[in-house]
Amino acid sequence: MKENLKYRSSKVFFLWILLGIFGSLLVACDADLSSVSALEKIKQEGVLHVVTYNSPMTYFEDRSGKTGFEYELVKKFAESLGVKLQIEQVNNLDDVYSSVESNAHFLGAANLVKTSYREQQVTFSKPYLLVDALVVYHKSAQRPTRVEDLLGKSILVVKGSSQADELKKLKEKYPDLMYQESDVIDVIDLLQQVEDQKTDIVILNKNVLAMTQVYYSNIRIGFSLIKDQPMAWIVAKNDDSSLIDAVDAFIDESESNGLLERLNDRFFGHIDVLGYVGAYSFAKHLQERLPKYEKYFIQYAKNNDLDWKLLAAIGYQESHWNPDAVSPTGVRGLMMLTQNTAKAMGVENRLDPGQSIMGGAKLLSILKEGVSKDVVGRDRTFFALAAYNMGQGHLADVQKIAELNNMNPNAWRDVNQVLPLIAQKKWYTQVRYGYARGLETKQFVRNIRRYYDILSWLGYSQREVMTGLPKLHVPSLSRKELSETTSLL
Known part of the structure; x- marks a missing residue:
């Protein structure tokens, strides 16, 4: 025992x-x-979780895939880390902050502006964009030029936004300042409220207005309520700086290699190119002219394996969709074809809109096919557009000038940069076809990219809601979607 x-x-x-x-x-x-840093955890999982919300400025998904300024930028960051990107979509700004706050290895990227209030909640990265907060009003009202002009006005802002934070501070100084915050509206809703005169004032960032102003002919800018707001990404507030350090390094690199400039230009460059007069004219022609010729753009684009919106953008750049347009040099019609080009494309009457669009579509298809195989991706479209304006010979000369400047002759970024040089004697005497108006071609391609982007971003199910324009014959999408992506351009 x-x-x-x-x-x-x-x-x-x-x-x-x-x-x-x-x-x-x-x-x-x-x-x-517990000792694994946020950055190490992301790399171990092989996934970068990014919190954002659905909007034209941040992230949206359509039939062609995912896009948006924030999405394109954060996708590059994920690639730099060697991991996959996982979008964690939330409903509003407050949800972005709370989700990041409770997940140490999550990143927030949603058009976020650094404020003293939000800094108590999360850690902000270096800014990648500086934007003004603009006071927007209806053109029929007297223009507000200072904060005092907002007193007695109905003001609407997005709940949780930097604009709401600013108004809260201003109200301490101006007790009569009245405003409303809403978490069920987006920026398009804000602008529509002003357009329909349901509210007097809305406040939104300049980059937002750049993407959306063309839809609204009655909105105007009063003044900048806040200047140079720093837009940044966010991470949880703790002692682990690994993720924010990686973000800051990526932003520095994106600034030096031109990525930020390219994305900013692509998504928010419209306001500088079009201006208010141009935006108003485009909105008017979108309503009055495009529906007459839409069927031709769709038909001949399909026949030539092109995007009809690209073809329509060329037509607008060339003639503002005017089939009777005639230039002093003799080019004519909606697509402004020369007599020789029209004959080569089988166009008998350049002033017939259907024939003109058919000829333009065939020409663009031929030019795109003729682009060197060394030019890849969407650059092939840019090269074809440049050739449409200046001819293949002059374009080849510009590529030669790029080579002479130790730049890549098959990259649009480099070729676009040297286009103006072909108008300078120092350079055009060194190439085969001589002088050409390179700056004009540079602007030609730039404008078409803008018109294409606008046609793409303008969801045609929203078209009637936002501008009262007639609906085009393309599949409708929900209010939270935009139509075709800008992946082509």
Whole structure:
């Protein structure tokens, strides 16, 4: 009996030793896990979780895929880390902040402006964009030029936005300042409220207006309520700086390699190119002219394996969709074809809109096919557009000038940069076809990209809602979607 008790005591003691060792291992494992930084965890998982919300400025998904300024930028960041991108979509700004706050390895990228209030909640990265907050009003009202002009006006802003934070501070100084915050509206809703005169004032960032102003002919800018707001990404506020350090390094690199400039130009460059007069004219022609010729753009684009919106954008750049347009040099019609080009494309009457669009579509298809195979991706479209304006010979000369300047002759970024040089004697005397108006071609391609982007971003299910324009014959999408992506351009 004593031996049995002794045996069992030894066994219990042995089990306690094992449990102690096992417990120590667990504690060690927990310690190892807790010591893993946010950046290391992202790389171990192979996934970067990014919190954002659905909007034209941040992220949206359509039949052609995912896009948006924030999406395109954060996708590059994920690629730089060697991980996949996982979008964690939320409903509003407050949800972006709260989601990042509770997830140490999540990143927030949603058109976020750094404010003193939000800095108490999260850690902001270096800014990648500086934007003004603009006071927007209806053209029929007297223009507000200072904060005092907002007193007695109905003001609407997005809940949780930097504009709401600013108004809250201003109200301490101006108790009569009245405003409403809403978490069920987006920026398009804000502008529509002013357009329909349901509210007097809305406040939104300049980059937002750049993307949407063309839809609204009755909105005007009063003044900048806040200048140079820093737009940045966010991470959880803690002692782990690994993720924010990686973000800051990426933003520095994106600034130096031109990525930020290219994305900013692509998504928010319209206001500088079109201006208010141009935006108003485009909106008017979109309503009055495009529906007459839409069927031709769709038909001949399909026949030539082109995007009809690209073809329509060329037509607008060339003639503002005017089939009777005639230039002083003799080019005519909606697509402004020369007599020789029209004949080569089988166009008998350049002033017939259907024939003109058919000829333009065939020409663009031929030019695109003729682009060197060394030119890849969407650059092929840019090269074809440049050739449409200046001819293939002059374009080849510009590529030669790029080579002479130790630049890549097959990259649109480099060719676009040297286009103006072909008008300078120093350079056009060194190439085969001589002088050409390169700056004009540079502007030609730039404008078409703008018109194409606008046609793409303008969801045609929203078209009637936002501008009262007739609906085009393309599949309708929900209010939270935009039509075709800008992946082509």
